[in-house]
Amino acid sequence: MRLYENEAKKVLEQEGISVPKSFGLIIRPEEIERRNDLRFPLILKSLVLVGGRGKAGGIKKARDAAEAASLAGTMLGRKIHDYSVDRLLVEEAVEETGACYVGVTMNPADFNVTVIVSPAGGIDIEQVARESPDKILRLEIPGNDPTLPEDKAARLASFLASGLPQGRKHTGALKATISRLYGLFQKYDCKVAEINPLLISPRGPVAADAKIVLDDNGLYRQSRLFALLGIAAVRHDVAERTRNEVRARAAGFPYVDLLPEDHPKDPGRLYVGLVPGGAGYGIFSIDEVANVGDRFFGGRVVPVNFMDSGGGPTVEAVAEMFNLLMDYEIVDLVITSRFGGISSCDIFIRGLVGCLRQRHAEGKRLVPVFGRMVGTDLPNARDFLDQAKRETPEELRYLHITVGNRKIMAEVIKEGLRDAFERKGWT
Numbered sequence: 001m002r003l004y005e006n007e008a009k010k011v012l013e014q015e016g017i018s019v020p021k022s023f024g025l026i027i028r029p030e031e032i033e034r035r036n037d038l039r040f041p042l043i044l045k046s047l048v049l050v051g052g053r054g055k056a057g058g059i060k061k062a063r064d065a066a067e068a069a070s071l072a073g074t075m076l077g078r079k080i081h082d083y084s085v086d087r088l089l090v091e092e093a094v095e096e097t098g099a100c101y102v103g104v105t106m107n108p109a110d111f112n113v114t115v116i117v118s119p120a121g122g123i124d125i126e127q128v129a130r131e132s133p134d135k136i137l138r139l140e141i142p143g144n145d146p147t148l149p150e151d152k153a154a155r156l157a158s159f160l161a162s163g164l165p166q167g168r169k170h171t172g173a174l175k176a177t178i179s180r181l182y183g184l185f186q187k188y189d190c191k192v193a194e195i196n197p198l199l200i201s202p203r204g205p206v207a208a209d210a211k212i213v214l215d216d217n218g219l220y221r222q223s224r225l226f227a228l229l230g231i232a233a234v235r236h237d238v239a240e241r242t243r244n245e246v247r248a249r250a251a252g253f254p255y256v257d258l259l260p261e262d263h264p265k266d267p268g269r270l271y272v273g274l275v276p277g278g279a280g281y282g283i284f285s286i287d288e289v290a291n292v293g294d295r296f297f298g299g300r301v302v303p304v305n306f307m308d309s310g311g312g313p314t315v316e317a318v319a320e321m322f323n324l325l326m327d328y329e330i331v332d333l334v335i336t337s338r339f340g341g342i343s344s345c346d347i348f349i350r351g352l353v354g355c356l357r358q359r360h361a362e363g364k365r366l367v368p369v370f371g372r373m374v375g376t377d378l379p380n381a382r383d384f385l386d387q388a389k390r391e392t393p394e395e396l397r398y399l400h401i402t403v404g405n406r407k408i409m410a411e412v413i414k415e416g417l418r419d420a421f422e423r424k425g426w427t
Contacts (some may be wrong), residue, residue, distance in 0.1 A: 001214045007229045008210035012195070014228065015184045018206045021089040029072040032065055038090070040064050044071055045089040051211075051261065056080045064087055072246075076252050087222055094206050096166040096199035101125055102178055103194030104185040108258045109269070109290055109302040112140040115148065115182060116264065117156045117161025120355060123198035125182045127282070129264035132372075135163065136264065141182075147184040164200055166288050169350035175206040188225055189218025192260050213260070231405050244305070254308040258286070265330050269300045270420055273367070275307055275336040277343060282308050289335060292413045301417060304331060312343055318351025319358070326359060328366045333420040335413055336371035345373045353388045353396065360395040368398040370416030374405045384404035 003011070010020040025047070032038070046058035051256040053059050058080045062068035070092075078085055088135030101177050109113045118136045120128045123324065128135055137159040139152050157175035161167035177198065185193040192213040199206045214222065219234055226232075241249070248255030272289050286303045293301025293314055305328075309321060337404075338348045352369065359366055373381060382403045387398050400419075401410055 001216060001235050003046060003212045003214070004047050004049065005210060006047065007231075008212040009207065010229060011184060011188065011212060011225070012181075012207050012210055012251060013193065015180050015187075017180050017184075017195075018204060019201070019210070020094050020208060023092075023161045025087050025089055026072060027076070028085055029069045030071055032090075035065075038065065038068070039092060041049055041066075041093040043091050043093050044068060044075060045091070046075055046080055046085040047085045047087045047089055047243075048085055050083055053080055054213065058085065078343070082292065091130060094199050094201050096201050096206075096208075097166060098165060098200040098345070099197035099208075100160050100200070101175075101194070101196045102160075102181055102198050104190070105180050105192050105194070105260060105263075107140060107237070107302070109293065110140075110142075110299055111144075111224065112142050113144055113153070113182070114138060114140050114154060115178065117160050117178065119160050121199070124262060125194075125196065126264050127247070127264040133267060138266065142285075146183070146186050148179045153179045153182075167200065170200055170204060177205045181337060184212075188212070189215045189221060191215045193377040223230075225249060241266070244328060247324055248307070248321075251317060251324075253313065253317060253321060254306075255324070256306040257304065258306065259302070259330070266302075266381070269302050269303050270417065271295070271302050271330045271332050272417075272420075273304055273328065273331040273334045274310065275321050275325065275334060275371075277337055277339045280336060282306050286333065287335070287349040288410060289417075291412055292410060292417060296414060297417055297421060309348075313347070313351070315347050315351040315354060318348055319355040321353060322352055322355040322369070323359070326355075326365055332365055332424075333416055334367050334369045334371075335416055336369060337409055337412075338371070338373035339375050343375075344377040345375055345385060346372060346377035349381045349385050349388075352401075353392075353398065354397070355387070356399060357392055357395045360392075366398050368400070368411055368416070368420060370400045370405065370419070372402040372405070372409060372412050374403070378403065 008414045013019050020392040030421050041061055041063050044060045046053050062071055072088055075088060076085055101118040101121045103116045105114055116138045118128050121134045153175050156178050157171050160174050161171040181193055190212055192211060194211045195207040199208045242257045244257050245255055276285045276287045289301060289303045325334050338345050
């Protein structure tokens with residue numbers, strides 16, 4: 001469950017993290033003109049549960065009341081990524097000399113809490129990871145400590161301070177902010193807690209924007225948090241779905257991202273997408289890929305999704321399952337398995353081959369696929385695959401499908417991971 005920005009900032013403030021002065025929420029532009037407590041310049045922020053508000057015009061700075069009312073009139077009622085804006089958060093514009101990023105999340109491969117910091121704040125962290133990986137420091141906390149160890153906090157704060165203008169004089173305050181964010185992540189059963197940007201102001205670090213996503217499995221423990229925020233019941237907001245989840249829902253198959261949306265890619269890890277044959281095997285696939293990765297590849301393997309292809313997907317639906325994962329930039333390898341009971345191996349392989357052929361023709365990214373198929377319509381599927389490889393070897397050069405059950409899936413997974421590691425030049 002994701003909190004709105006004003007709710008997230010209330011949590012931060014409760015835990016001792018400085019936030020901008022809030023002038024409350026408005027639902028109509030004329031409310032601006034009736035207020036005599038506003039101090040300009042100020043910031044207007046659209047309250048929607050999706051990212052990318054700034055790029056979509058959902059965050060504006062106003063120099064006076066007339067400009068603020070005019071901007072509010074254009075912002076209210078518009079849509080950001082298909083979600084209507086019906087409220088604006090009004091808050092002070094913080095004077096700042098620098099901006100950085102601080103975030104806490106969970107590594108799904110080993111369930112270690114991970115703290116990520118960067119002196120490049122106000123920019124999408126995935127863009128920083130892609131363009132300037134040296135500006136990111138990521139530390140895992142293997143013991144799942146309730147509080148951030150002192151040495152880790154000091155190292156993270158020093159890294160931030162060294163990359164910020166006059167950052168050294170704020171090292172202590174940065175250390176406190178990082179520790180408090182980590183503490184609230186643990187206290188409130190969060191999946192994600194991040195501040196971007198964390199501004200460096202004359203009064204110290206200030207959380208100009210905040211994102212908190214609570215783990216649904218821990219919500220039963222958070223009655224005090226709900227009381228603090230005035231939330232009467234658990235929210236299941238449509239906007240909480242990731243882009244991939246929205247896309248899968250439109251295509252008609254269950255899909256869940258295991259990583260936060262726009263999760264930065266660790267260059268030392270291998271990210272594996274999964275197209276299993278059913279829900280049970282989908283859950284098993286996550287565990288099996290993680291286990292094989294732990295046993296043979298030093299724990300550097302990260303499963304990125306759950307998927308259920310259902311009882312009888314069409315050729316088009318199968319193709320879309322693979323298209324989704326190949327369009328997901330973090331994915332290095334796709335592992336798939338078809339136990340054809342209700343589902344047809346023939347339909348499955350036609351959908352997969354069709355996906356690869358079309359992507360090749362359109363010049364789109366091709367991701368290696370390793371898998372196994374056995375069961376209903378296997379002879380037809382085998383014949384089609386053999387012919388397809390003869391006819392279009394270039395389009396299918398990254399396709400590795402074991403036909404029949406002479407090889408267990410753990411071995412197929414191991415082969416796929418080894419191939420992917422070798423492609424990266426890793427040992």
